[in-house]
Each structure stands twice: as structure tokens, then as C-alpha cells.
Amino acid sequence: MRNTNNELQRYTAAYFSNEDDLKGSTAEARLRGFTIHDVFSPFPVHGMDEAMGLKPSRITWAAFAGGLAGLVTAVVLQIWTSAYDWALNIGGKPFNTPLLFVPVSFELTVLFSGLTSVIVLFYLSGLNPFSKRKSLPGVNDDKFVLVLDHSGASFRKEAADEIFSKYNAEKVVEGDLV
Amino acid sequence: MDVPIEKLELSIDERRIRNEVGRITQHPAVSPLREPLVTGNKSYSDVTNDINVIHEQGAGLGWWIALAISSSLLLIGLIAGYLTVTVGIGTWGLNRTVGWAFDITNFVFWIGIGHAGTFISAILYLFNQKWRTSINRSAEAMTLIAVMCAGIFPIIHMGRPWLFYWFLPYPNSRGSLWVNFRSPLLWDFFAISTYFTISLVFWYIGLLPDIATARDRARTKFRRKLYTILSLGWNGSNRTWSRYETVYGILAALATPLVLSVHSIVSFDFATSLIPGWHSTIFPPYFVAGAVFSGFAMVMTLMILVRKVMNLEDYITLDHFEKMCKVTLLTGSIVGLAYITELWTGFYSGNPNEIFMIINRVLGPYAWAYWIMFTFNALVPQLFWFKRFRRSIPLIFVLSIFINIGMWFERFVIIMISLHRDYLPSSWTYYLPTTVEAGLLIGSFGLFFTAFLIFLRLFPIIAASEVKGVLKYAKH
């Protein structure tokens, strides 16, 4: 990753052995003015979003929009085919039977909503089958990692080391973000 | 945290920061009555190892023997299917009076079994039941396989199954002749397609972090390539986890009404008709309860085998079985209540056709099927009131099989007994299955177990990331 001066960005990663230490150090680092690049864990740590200062996701709106699209599609499809394009007398029922269009409408609402949410998730998070992204060692196993950015003047080595030792960091690694 | 003496006088900023950190890192209180969900003092890496070692190491002899058996059953099914499609539905025992029997019984049976997976994944998630984490992966896989087994039957029971795509409402050269949106059989098509898709997506999303773990540990080139593609570049980033959790919650909230709707729509296949014993308004919730009931029984059967053979007793504990037995008891009781309601309403209605239908079920030529159904579904699960039965693995194993037999017979009783003697006595007849139909039933079990065995070899069968999330729960 390159910053505005086209230099490779430096980072410092601290490895912890449990989620409480990770959460505490993340919260403290953010409150003391560090820039958090990201936090890595083998499972979603409850409260980590707040520790990092993340805003709630907008994906729920995508789900809602998808569901609405599904509902409209289903209603239009059924009414147009059954009552307008080629209306057939089925069991003496009226051509437009809203009550009987409920099942398909419901299914398409759910289908569109679910698929939209997942597609938006993949897009926003860069998840795709061609991704060559590597994981930091152990984050999908039993390590919990806090990665601080050196961008701007936010990184102060001594203060950072104090936080890391306060929360029992197992190791601290510096490097360039690629 | 130790505070050095000279730092006791904290600045306001410092105090604010400490308070914020304390607030963000707070832990919920846990009652002393709660039991830990994972026994054996496991660490995070223990969890990773215990679970991944199963699909990483070469298959043991037991696996090969099981596969041999299930593949043979599957082969029988393939032969029976081939005969059905090439020779025709005449190879079955159906006649003009009994137009549906084994085919739709099997269809409803397998769809029903699939519902437990979604119940465990989605509904228990919404109720914050942490014990679901060690069984949800297998249960969801079971759902997908069961839905595939189920879907075969509606397709194969059409006279010309190669035309099944006519179910899709696409503009065509026949008019355009549109599908009948008012038919429950069409609703089935939409419901089951949606259910399969959403279940697949839900299962896959849940798998992503675990595939990443498998990728990191992969030692063969094939597995590394496979898991790299399937893991989509997952790297444990919390920015991703955050969105992931939101989507997981959305899928759970969608899957819950979906489960109810799918089996309700399946029940509409019968309840929208005019046949006594079929047209009964209680069918939708009754079928849904029955589906969760049979599904949980199948999950328990499978988990007993899996935990024993794969040494996962620390993850799928007796406590898990106790809770599953309670859900089985609840849903079985709802099914029992529905039986009582139907018995009573048949007589109360005063309708001679309804009254006859009840008498024919209970005392007629197929009464043996009714009594198997009633005993195994309404009476047998009542044993789970007793703690001894809820905590004994051998007893649970036997009872869960009885329940599945009972639930197969429930669908058979509803479908076949109502059809073989309905309004016109001159049409009354009997039904006997042929070897082809029996072969299809056997084959569906073969497909189910074969697919499940393959799943065991390829993917982590317990949601390791979710189990790690609850590893520390109730460790007082």
C-alpha cells in the first residue's frame, strides 16, 4: 500500500494470545490517538467494532433494498402473467388473487434480500475466488493481532510499546504494508 | 492493572480513557448454573487441531466401509431412477386412486429433515443459544444434502422429467404459456429453490473462516488450491468480520421465516385440496413442527456417530444432547397435539367423509402404519421428559431412529391412507410399493450418507471459529 507520497506504508503489528488483550489494546490505542489499520482474529470478537471505532454497517440497507426488489418483481410478475398477459380460469378463482400470490412473493423477497446482502458483503470486503490475499500467521488459528498504521504523525513507538506490554503482547513486528 | 504510586493523580483525559477502555472491555455476567460448552480444557489451537485433523488425515477403514455401504445403496437408487425415467412411472405401484405414495412421502420426509439444520443455524442463533456452535456446521450440511435428496422426487415423479424446466416462468413459444402461480406445486418450486439457495449461501458464509484455517494448514497442492479459491481471500480482518456478522444476522433473520414458509408451502400441496385428511387448516404449523422434530432426530443420530468415530466428545457434549432432546420433545408434543386435534375435529365436524377418514386411518387396512406413526411420534419422545433418557447416548440413538421411522410413516399415512379410500367407494383400492419405489427410497438414504461422508473428508465438520468464540463461556 502506498501513501500520498507514493512511499510504502509502514505498520507495526502486535500479536496477542487472547481476545480480551486484543480488545483492550485496540481500545486504548484508538483512544490515545493511534491510527488502527486493522485488527485480525480467528473469530469475531464481541465489542471489537466499538474498540476500533467502526461505524455500523450499511449492509442492512442493501438487504432491505434487495428484499423490496424481490417483492416488487414477484408481485408484478404474478399479476401481469396471471391477470393480464394470458389470464386463465383456474378453479373459478378471480384472475387477480392477492392472497394466493403471497407464497411466491414471500420467497422471492427472501431470496433477493439474502443474495444481495452476500454480494454486497463480498464486494465491500474484497472477497472473491481470485484473491491472493495472505493472512498474518496464526490469525485463523489462535493469534489475535493489532496492526497500527504509521501514517501521519499518529505513531509513537514508546507509547505503543507501553500499550503492547500492558496487554501482554507476545511479539511485535514492524514492516511494510503490501 | 497495577497503578504506579506516582501516577495516582490522573488527568481528566487519562481518567476518561481508562473508563472508556473499561467499558468497552466489560464482560456479561454468567450465572453459576451454566455449564461450559467445551470440555477438556481446550485452547484455541486445540480446537483448530482437533477439528481440522479429521479432514486432513487419510480416511480410516471405518470411513471406507461406510462409504462402500452407502454407495451400494446409492447405486440401487440410480438403477431404480434409471428404470423410472426410461421405462416410466408404470414401474411404480401407483394406480388411478392412489396417485401419490412413496414418491411424495420421500419428498416431504427429506425436506422435513433438512429443516433442523436451518433451525439450529438460524433460529437458535437469533435466540442466542451458544450451544448450537458445535453442531450447526454438520446440521447445515445435512440440510443441503437432504434438500438435494428431496428435490429428486418431484422431478422424477413427473412423467417427462426432462421438461421440469417448464416450472420456470420464462417467455416461451407456447403462447407465452405462463406457469400457474396459484398452484402449491409451483409454490414448492420457488420455495425449495429459495430454501436451497439461501441454505447454501448461509452454510458457505459460515464456512469461510474455517476454510481459511484449512488453507493455512493445507499440505497438499490440491487442498491448498481448493481452499485458496474457496476461502475468497479471507484474512481474519475485523473490518470484514464486522460486515460478516451483520450479514450472518440478516441471513439468520431471513432463514427463520423461510423455514416456516417452505414446509408450510409443502403442506399446502395437501391442505389446499378437498380430500378428507388432506384439507386441514392445521397442516402448515403441524408440518413445520414435524419437520423440525424429524430433523433433530436425524441430527442426533448423525452426531452420535460422528462424535464417537471422530473423537469429538469434548465438543458435542451430553449437555448438547440434552438440549436437542428438549427441542425434540417440544416439537414432538406439538405433533402429538395436532394428532389429538385431528382425531377430535374429524368427529366434531359431523361430516361423514371426515368421520370415515378418521375411522379408516385408525382401524382400516393400513391401521398398522397409523399406530407406528402415533406410537413413535407422539408417545416415544415423551420419554425425553426423564433426564435419564436425555443423557443416555445409546437410548437417544435408538429413540432418534424410531422417531425418523415414525415421521416417514406420518407422511405415508397422510398421503396414502387419505387417497386409497376417498369419496367414491367404487374407486377404493389398495396400494403396494414395487421394488423400484423401494429402490428409490433406499437410494435416497444412500445419497444422503454418501454425500455426508464426502463432506466429512473435505470440510471442517464443526464451525471451529464459532466454537472458539464460545470457548471461554461459563468457565467460572
Next chain:
Amino acid sequence: MLTSKEKNVLYAGLLIGLAGVIGGLIYSERFWASFLQNAFYFLSIALGGAVFVAINYVSNAGWSSVLRRVPEAMMSCVSIGAVSILLLFFGKDSLYEWTTKTYSHNGHELVFKNSYLTTEFFFSRMIIFLAIWVFLIYMMRRESYAQDATGNLSHTNRNKTFASIFLVVFGITFTFAVFDWIMSIEPMFFSTIYAFYHIAGLLLCGSAAITILTILLRRRGYLKEVGDRQMHALGKLVFGFATFWAYIWVCQFLLIYYANIPEETIYYVRRTGTQAWSNVFYASLFLNWVIPFLMLIRRGVKSSENWMLAACAVVLAGHWVDLYVLIFPAFFADPMIGLVDIALPIGFVSLFLLCFARNLKPDRMIPVHDPYLSESIWQERTDPAE
């Protein structure tokens, strides 16, 4: 619990109710239908509280302990609810046509229906159902308070047993109770899902009532320990039960509409055949599901007391309209609201609130020795401290 001014208002309400009873008996043809509707509503609230308590015991729920006294006080009103249902005996000829008729079809007597719907059998069943509920509810309340008095876990364990028994017995007895008390108003109509429909309504109005009463008590300074977690859970329950009720509503309607069998469709023709009844019928769907669904779907709203009060009030009104649609079309070609329909609910609400307040013990509002209380009291601190 109640100020003397409030008590006076409620006593006045009781008097209005009594006036409604006397005036209704003398002047109104709608009296007994209205009395059944309101008495059953009142009983449903009490039973809804009992079912909530029982489910939470059986599922080892941790979040609800802190507010359990609210549904316990609700369920303790069951005795008065039982008495009001028993009073239906005096209106049996107005409500149930089978007291004076026997049924036959094409010359064949409907033996089962005629022997099932007799005054003696009907009221014997009623007494048995009510007695069972009163007894089991009394036992559950007794063990719950005993747990607090002695701190001995055996009381909670015994209550888990009582709760399980109650749920099973309730499922069966309530099923046949609604078949008797409400479905038999139209004796030729039958629907196997009918009991589930009523159970869904009971769960819905029960959770809404618990929510409203909890919020009102919190505003009076009691139940300060009830926090966002409980409000979120209650909001989700009302949302879920409303959707479940709508699901049952659609199922019964769709299946009867689809099969188009006259002996069943007459039920819905009565309720949708005229514009007036149709309006009330669909209004019930709006109040019980559409509005609560829209109001409670967003996560944040459950923290707003006023919003929750409004949504639950809509639900409670909706359940009243639901019962109106269940009972009245059998008797009246047009829906009408008269003095009786205003006086009786006022009377019953006053009766309920007086009873509810009497069943609460202000010094024992939190079950301090409940084994799950620690989980229930813990609240996530969301406001940054100073």
C-alpha cells in the same frame, strides 16, 4: 403501588363496567357477545403471563428473571378471569345456539357433535380447564416467591417441573377451551388450526402487556434494574409473535379460500362479505401485524420507551379487534360499537389493573435469589462515563 387518586379512577372504571353489565343485560342485544369478548381477553392476558413465566423456566432463560414479577402478577389474576368466564353460564342461550338445537345432516343425526355440545358437558369441561389453570398457576407463583424467601434451589427446580406440566396441559386444555367457548358459537364451522390461532394471539397480547406494564412500573421507580437488554428482548418477542400470528392468519384464510368448501367459506363470507365487516377484518390484520412489524423492525427503536408503548398499545387494541371479528359476525350483520362495547372494556381493564397492582409486592419486585438473576441484571454500559 397505586396512588389513592389512581385507585379512585379505577374504582370509577369498575362502576362504569358494572353499569355496562346491568344496562347491557337489560337493553343490549350485544351484551353477551361483548362480555365473552372482554372476559376472554382478560383471561388471555393472565394466561399469557403464565405461559411467559413457564417458557422462561423451562428454557433456563437468563435475561428475564429481573422482570419476572410482572408476568407473575398478571397470571395471578387468573382466578378473577376464571370467574368471569364461568359467568358465561348465564348467557349460554344467547351465545350458543346448540343449547337449544340439535344437528343433523340429510336426516342423519350428528351424534358426536350433539353429545359433545351439551350444557352439562360444556360447563363441566369449562370448570375443569379453569380449575387446572388456577391450580398450576398458583403453584408456580408459590414456588417462585418461596425461592426468594429461602434461597433454596429446589424451588426453582420444582417450578421447572410445574412449568413443563403447565405448558403441556395448557396446550391441550386451551385448545379445547377455544373450540368450546368461541368456535362453537358457529357450531357447523370447524378448523383444526383454530387453537393455534388463539395461542398465537395469546402470546402476542401477553408479551405486549408485559412490555407495557414493565415500562409503566419502571417509570414509577420500580424495576430500575430492567434495562435495554430486556426491552430489546421484549420488542423482538412482540415482533416475532406478531409475525407468527399473521402467518397463522394467512394459513387459515388461504386454505379455506382455496378449497372453497361452503361449510367452511361461510365463516369468511360473513367476515368479508359486506364492506363494513371487511373493513374491520382487514383492520385487525393491520393492527396486529402490519403496524407492529413496521414499528418494531428497526433495531434502535426498542430503546425508546414511548415508541415501545405505542407499538404495544396498537397490538393490544388489535387483539381486541381480533376477538371482535372472531365472535360478533356470527350474530350481527353489521359491526357496531355501542355503550356496551365501551363500558365493558373499561370495567375489565380497571379490574385487571387493580388485581395486577394487588398481586405485586413493592418490596419484592426483584427475585433476589433467582439463580439466573446475575445474568439478568447485568446491563451493557453504553454511555461513556465521565
